[in-house]
Amino acid sequence: MPDPEARASLAASRQGSSMLFGLRLFAYRLLKLLQWPTSRVVPIPRPTTFVGAGAALRLCDSIAQFGLKRVLIVTDAMLVKLGIVEPMRAALAARGVEVGVHDGITPDPTYDVLQRGCDAAKAHRADALLAIGGGSVIDAAKIIDAMVVSGKSPAKLVGMLKVGRPMLPLFAVPTTAGTGSEVTVAAVATDPVRHLKNIVIDPRLVPAAAALDPEVTRAMPPGITAATGLDALTHAVESYVNRWPHADTAFHAVSAVRMIFANLPRACADGNDLEARQAMLLASFYAGLAFTKAYVGYVHAFSHKVGGMYGVPHGLGNAILLPYVLDYLEDAPLARRRLAELAVAIGAGAADEPQSALAQRFVDRVRQLNRTVGIPDKLAALKSADIPEVARAAMVEAHRDYPVPRNMSLGEAEALLRRCIA
Ligand SMILES: NC(=O)c1ccc[n+]([C@@H]2O[C@H](COP(=O)([O-])OP(=O)(O)OC[C@H]3O[C@@H](n4cnc5c(N)ncnc54)[C@H](O)[C@@H]3O)[C@@H](O)[C@H]2O)c1
Ligand SMILES: [Fe+2]
Numbered sequence: 001m002p003d004p005e006a007r008a009s010l011a012a013s014r015q016g017s018s019m020l021f022g023l024r025l026f027a028y029r030l031l032k033l034l035q036w037p038t039s040r041v042v043p044i045p046r047p048t049t050f051v052g053a054g055a056a057l058r059l060c061d062s063i064a065q066f067g068l069k070r071v072l073i074v075t076d077a078m079l080v081k082l083g084i085v086e087p088m089r090a091a092l093a094a095r096g097v098e099v100g101v102h103d104g105i106t107p108d109p110t111y112d113v114l115q116r117g118c119d120a121a122k123a124h125r126a127d128a129l130l131a132i133g134g135g136s137v138i139d140a141a142k143i144i145d146a147m148v149v150s151g152k153s154p155a156k157l158v159g160m161l162k163v164g165r166p167m168l169p170l171f172a173v174p175t176t177a178g179t180g181s182e183v184t185v186a187a188v189a190t191d192p193v194r195h196l197k198n199i200v201i202d203p204r205l206v207p208a209a210a211a212l213d214p215e216v217t218r219a220m221p222p223g224i225t226a227a228t229g230l231d232a233l234t235h236a237v238e239s240y241v242n243r244w245p246h247a248d249t250a251f252h253a254v255s256a257v258r259m260i261f262a263n264l265p266r267a268c269a270d271g272n273d274l275e276a277r278q279a280m281l282l283a284s285f286y287a288g289l290a291f292t293k294a295y296v297g298y299v300h301a302f303s304h305k306v307g308g309m310y311g312v313p314h315g316l317g318n319a320i321l322l323p324y325v326l327d328y329l330e331d332a333p334l335a336r337r338r339l340a341e342l343a344v345a346i347g348a349g350a351a352d353e354p355q356s357a358l359a360q361r362f363v364d365r366v367r368q369l370n371r372t373v374g375i376p377d378k379l380a381a382l383k384s385a386d387i388p389e390v391a392r393a394a395m396v397e398a399h400r401d402y403p404v405p406r407n408m409s410l411g412e413a414e415a416l417l418r419r420c421i422a
Helices: 002-041 057-066 079-080 086-094 110-124 134-151 222-241 245-271 272-293 298-310 314-329 334-346 353-370 384-401 412-421
Strands: 048-051 070-074 098-101 128-133 169-172 186-191 197-203 211-212
Touching: 002 169, 002 384, 002 412, 048 057, 048 272, 057 086, 057 128, 057 169, 057 211, 070 086, 086 098, 086 128, 098 110, 098 245, 110 134, 110 222, 128 134, 134 169, 134 186, 134 197, 134 245, 186 298, 197 298, 211 272, 222 245, 222 272, 222 298, 222 314, 222 334, 222 353, 245 272, 245 334, 245 353, 298 314, 298 384, 298 412, 314 353, 314 412, 334 353, 384 412
Parallel strands: 048 211, 070 098, 070 128, 128 169, 169 211
Antiparallel strands: 186 197
């Protein structure tokens, strides 16, 4: 036990570093204000989208018609084993395309996984990439493509607008309905040494075309269906309550929320319900459109750190954290109003009811949805000794990168995390 003088000096140095940390967060918030006008004018491309059963094969037809000759399929070993990749490989090969398959992507791809993908693309002399997989695969293909054209390492691509060169044509077939990566400007790369999930943001990352084909999501087990679907819900809700309103963000976010509440329980209960699967793919796409403009928030900031430290799957971390963060945001007038609107949108109340009652009912419905699809209430992986580190990393990410509707203090962040494990 240190003597009283040493304890006092330790407390003073902690207070000093916490003041510095507070100033840093404040500076981030000011910078965010400057980014707001930019976010309105930077054009964000949208992929050409093929929708419906068979859409993946129609996309392959179209890739061949573009005159592309050497396509590398980027995917994971599980999807090859499930037979999801072969029909698309065969369709491209039948149209005279020289197809390679790189199935080395693992969940939350690390820098070395990305480097091996880049080596495979160069070895194949790929003139285009086709990503077939969940968010991990699509993100990996985006970064691999950026690495090939820019010659940069993944670490050098982290941040805003670092690609700097036109990408090889990139196509995406999402096999989960959650991340919306097929339409977003973002890709996540995991730094395994610092246990951080780092974000690459660049409009060039948006794929040229995507297929939303329910057939390829049919094999997803209920647990992955639930977690990834709740990732999409988190995108829609976080973008909708944020401070940067875009007219079309509202439309896409509200539509996604409505579709997820109506279809996620069905998709989890019966994986062969192709109508629900299709609706979930569309909802994930709409949520992606919403957050690529209006960003995400505290749920993602916490979840990225928890994912980097303990390997908690992204969707699962978000699903557990979402109601806790919404409990906190409800006290902010803007967020309360938007949560009340979402309650009305899902039929949980009428527009003339008091806002606070409606907002609370929406949060209750999120908890109920979690329970229905088997999401636990607590974040079991999080160790209480790590809470200060998780809180600090999350506050940096949230205040630097996202226009959150209320400024959470470090103490509030730690208290929220403690409630998640209590
Ligand atoms: N780029 C973005 O905008 C964005 C947005 C949100 C999340 N992300 C990132 O995406 C990653 C998570 O992606 P995810 O949630 O889609 O999961 P994932 O891609 O990591 O896949 C999870 C597991 O599901 C399996 N799987 C995928 N499709 C399947 C299918 N149809 N049938 C059976 N198994 C299947 C995969 O093999 C894998 O084992 C995280 O790294 C996250 O940070 C990116
Ligand atoms: Fe997400």
